[in-house]
Amino acid sequence: MGRPPVVVVMGHVDHGKTTLLDYIRKTTAAAREAGGITQSIGAYEIVHTPQINADQSARIGADKNQRKSAPADRVPPKASAVAQGRKITFIDTPGHEAFTKMRSAGATVADLAILVVAAEDGVKPQTKEAISILNETKTPFIVAINKIDKEPNLERAKKELADAGVLLEGYGGQVSFHGVSAKTGEGVNDLLDLTLLAAEMEHLTYSPEKSAAGFILETRMDQRRGLEVTAIIKDGTLRAGDAIGTATAKGKVRILENFLGKTAKELAPSAPALIIGFETMPKVGEAFTTGADMKTQEGVTAGEPKAKIPAGALPSSEKNPLRLILKAADSGSLEALSLIVQNLKTEKQPKVLAESVGDINDGDVKLALATGAIIIGFKTRVNTAAKNLSDAQRVIIITSEIIYDLVKTVEEALKKPEDLNILGDLEVLVVFNQEKQEKQLVGGRVIKGIIRNKGAFEIVREEKVAGRGRVTNLQSQKKDMGQVAEGSEAGVISNAEILIQVGDHIVMRK
Numbered sequence: 001m002g003r004p005p006v007v008v009v010m011g012h013v014d015h016g017k018t019t020l021l022d023y024i025r026k027t028t029a030a031a032r033e034a035g036g037i038t039q040s041i042g043a044y045e046i047v048h049t050p051q052i053n054a055d056q057s058a059r060i061g062a063d064k065n066q067r068k069s070a071p072a073d074r075v076p077p078k079a080s081a082v083a084q085g086r087k088i089t090f091i092d093t094p095g096h097e098a099f100t101k102m103r104s105a106g107a108t109v110a111d112l113a114i115l116v117v118a119a120e121d122g123v124k125p126q127t128k129e130a131i132s133i134l135n136e137t138k139t140p141f142i143v144a145i146n147k148i149d150k151e152p153n154l155e156r157a158k159k160e161l162a163d164a165g166v167l168l169e170g171y172g173g174q175v176s177f178h179g180v181s182a183k184t185g186e187g188v189n190d191l192l193d194l195t196l197l198a199a200e201m202e203h204l205t206y207s208p209e210k211s212a213a214g215f216i217l218e219t220r221m222d223q224r225r226g227l228e229v230t231a232i233i234k235d236g237t238l239r240a241g242d243a244i245g246t247a248t249a250k251g252k253v254r255i256l257e258n259f260l261g262k263t264a265k266e267l268a269p270s271a272p273a274l275i276i277g278f279e280t281m282p283k284v285g286e287a288f289t290t291g292a293d294m295k296t297q298e299g300v301t302a303g304e305p306k307a308k309i310p311a312g313a314l315p316s317s318e319k320n321p322l323r324l325i326l327k328a329a330d331s332g333s334l335e336a337l338s339l340i341v342q343n344l345k346t347e348k349q350p351k352v353l354a355e356s357v358g359d360i361n362d363g364d365v366k367l368a369l370a371t372g373a374i375i376i377g378f379k380t381r382v383n384t385a386a387k388n389l390s391d392a393q394r395v396i397i398i399t400s401e402i403i404y405d406l407v408k409t410v411e412e413a414l415k416k417p418e419d420l421n422i423l424g425d426l427e428v429l430v431v432f433n434q435e436k437q438e439k440q441l442v443g444g445r446v447i448k449g450i451i452r453n454k455g456a457f458e459i460v461r462e463e464k465v466a467g468r469g470r471v472t473n474l475q476s477q478k479k480d481m482g483q484v485a486e487g488s489e490a491g492v493i494s495n496a497e498i499l500i501q502v503g504d505h506i507v508m509r510k
Contacts, residue, residue, distance in 0.1 A: 003206045003269040004045075004087035005199035006232055008106040010134070011116035012124035016146040020116060020182035021092050024192070042092045043217055043232060043272030045259055049085045050193040086196055089232065089270045091217070105285030105332075107133045109215040109232050111270075112199050113141035114191070115166070119179070120150050123160035131164055142198055143168060143177035144191055149184050206269045211291040212238035216246060216282045217272070220330035221358035223383075225255075229275045231288060238273055239266040242290040251278035253290075281357060284332045322348070322413055323373035325364055326355035329380045333403075337378045340407055348414045360397060365389045374398065374413070376406055394510055396421050423508040424449035426490060428500055438495040439472070444506070445489050451508060452483045459496060460505040469496030469506075 009017045025046050091106045107113060113134055117127055134141050143166065145157050158171050167173020178194055180187035218230040240256040254277035258264050267273050282288065324341060328334035334357055341350055353373050354364075360377050362385040368375050375390075377399035382390070390397050400406050425448040433441040451457075453474035459467040473493040476484045484490040492506065500506070 001206055001208060003204050004089055005111045005195070005202070005204060006089045006091065006109060006234070006270040007195060007199075008091040008110035008113045008139070009116060010107070010113055010130040010141075012118070012121070012126040012130075015116050015118040015121065015124070015127075016182040017116045018092055020114075020144065020146065020180065020188070021090055023182050023185050023188055024090070043089060043230060043259055044092070045087055045089050045271060047085045047087055048189075048192045048196065050196050051189065087270075088192070088195065088199075089272060091232070104133050104137070105215070105217070107137045107139050108285060109217065109234075110139055111202055111204055112195065113139050114144050114195065115141050116144045116146050117157055117161065118147045119145050119154055119157050120147050122153075122157045123164050128164055131166060135165075140198060140202065141175070142191075142194055143175060145177060145179045146182050148179040149181040149186065154179065204270075206235045208237050208268060210236035211289060212236040212242065212244075213287065213289045214238070214269075214273075216284055216286045216288060218284060218330050218332055219278075219281050219357065221281075223359055223381075225276055227276065227278050227281060229278055229282060231273050231275055233267055233269045233271050233273055235269055236290070237266050237268050238271075238275075238290060240264070244275065244277065244288055244290045246282040246286040246288045248286065249278050249280045249282035251280075253277045281331055284335065322350045322410075323371055324350050324352050324410070325368050325373045325375045326352055326378075327360050327364060327375065327380050328355075328357060328378040331357055333378050337376070337403065337406065340403065341376075341410055344407075344411060344414070350410060350414060359383045360386045360399070362386045362389050365393070365395050365397075368395045369393050376410065378403060378406055394421065396510065421510045422449060423455075423510045424451040424486075425508075426451050426484075426492065426506040428502055428504045428506065429489075431500065431502055432491075434499050437499065439493060440496055440500055441491065441493050442500050442506075443489065443491045446484050446486050448486055449508075450483045450485050451490060451492070451506065453481060455508050457494070458507045458509070459498060459500060460507050461501065461503070466504070467496055467498035469494045469500075471506075 009021060011017050021044065025044050091110060115127070115130055115134070117123065143161065145154060148154070158168055161168060162171060162173075166175055168175050168177045176194055176198065178187055178191045180191050182188070212233055213235045214231050214233040216229060216231050220228050222228050238253065238256065240253050242253045244251055244253055253275055255275070256264050256267065257274040258267060259272040259274070261274070326334065326337055326341065328337055334355055338352060338355055341352060344350070353371055354367060359380055360375055360382045364375055365386045366389070367373065375395065375397040377397065379401055380399065382397055382399065386397070389395070398406065398409050424446060426444045426446050428442050428444040430443045432443060433439070451471070451474065453471055456470050457468065458465045459469065471492055471494050474481050474484060475491040476488055481490070494500070
């Protein structure tokens with residue numbers, strides 16, 4: 001029985017992969033992704049009615065036969081065979097260089113790939129990496145040359161693709177391509193026609209009576225529902241109540257949902273499925289099967305950190321003082337964050353003490369407190385208990401939806417770890433009154449963070465702590481303020497141990 005193709009969309013960051021998918025499925029997923037950057041694998045199902053002719057069918061068939069020998073019965077499909085609405089499952093993969101394994105997992109799952117190349121930019125590092133992955137996994141692919149609405153240099157893009165080993169039709173090769181504008185939609189329908197024609201030549205089939213089999217795309221911990229696993233079904237029928245297992249995890253399908261989040265009793269290939277019922281967290285890219293229980297190895301525990309040192313051990317004296325506890329919303333994001341941190345090309349390397357999936361909890365904070373570590377959270381939340389404990393114990397927690405921001409923070413911390421706990425830094429530009437040391441009046445500009453009224457501070461002079469004090473009154477634009485933020489000027493009345501000088505920094509710490 002024939003099944004719809006699973007298509008992975010790959011390419012360099014900012015070349016328009018998610019914008020293309022947004023146009024195809026008429027949604028705004030790109031706008032919802034923080035920073036416009038795709039940071040987890042998403043799977044979506046669409047229905048497309050192709051507008052093709054026999055010449056196009058014959059061309060695809062001829063190209064396919066030139067690329068590799070095929071059995072005699074594998075002939076190009078007739079136009080009538082694909083003239084009705086057809087399902088296509090799309091997998092969107094992240095473009096950031098840190099997400100190599102996630103992209104590789106996507107290519108392994110896919111039957112076909114669309115390699116997106118921006119006409120104005122040509123072949124970039126992640127384009128080459130995507131080509132390498134597609135070649136290694138032997139995934140058939142077509143090329144979408146995007147952004148043709150911006151006066152593109154198509155010949156440059158074709159030449160650079162040829163230099164990277166991708167020979168397009170009419171350019172010495174048989175790789176099919178189409179120019180598109182993901183922004184305006186120009187050429188997108190033709191690209192989908194091309195996708196279905198290329199998929200036809202793969203003769204994709206499945207057996208509906210068989211137990212389901214497929215691949216794990218994504219895993220995450222939901223505070224309310226527990227472990228959520230996104231998978232792609234490649235054969236058989238997946239049903240609620242099925243026993244399910246991978247090489248490292250097992251469970252029972254307690255809740256089964258389609259890609260729209262609607263409860264389903266069963267799903268057929270090549271549908272994306274959200275599964276709740278795994279006992280431990282399977283790994284991204286693993287194959288799953290249903291039916292008899294499988295023998296499994298130890299799975300990844302969700303929620304609690306997997307410490308790489310004894311819990312409660314005090315930090316030893318090390319050359320590098322920066323210790324990190326990594327948390328992320330899903331296993332793919334955690335893997336990417338860990339990969340980035342451990343492969344930073346810096347003089348000093350951070351030490352990752354623990355990493356786990358789920359919200360940042362008080363257990364994470366206690367481990368950070370015992371080891372002198374900093375907690376880095378990617379696309380995850382800090383629960384109330386963790387927030388209260390970290391505030392009371394001054395444990396540093398840094399979270400962001402953007403992986404670039406976290407990388408930048410870690411890189412800066414490797415240069416100056418002590419700067420991580422700075423709440424605010426005011427550079428003193430003028431001294432007004434110092435008749436009384438306990439009522440010194442100075443003015444300056446907040447160059448980092450915020451300065452709070454009634455807050456304790458250090459007086460930093462020539463990069464050394466020269467004294468301490470406390471703000472007794474804080475003003476900005478002649479108004480009393482509770483706090484003054486970065487970029488604003490402020491007047492400070494303070495009680496300090498020493499006389500404050502022009503050029504000093506009033507530094508408040510978390």
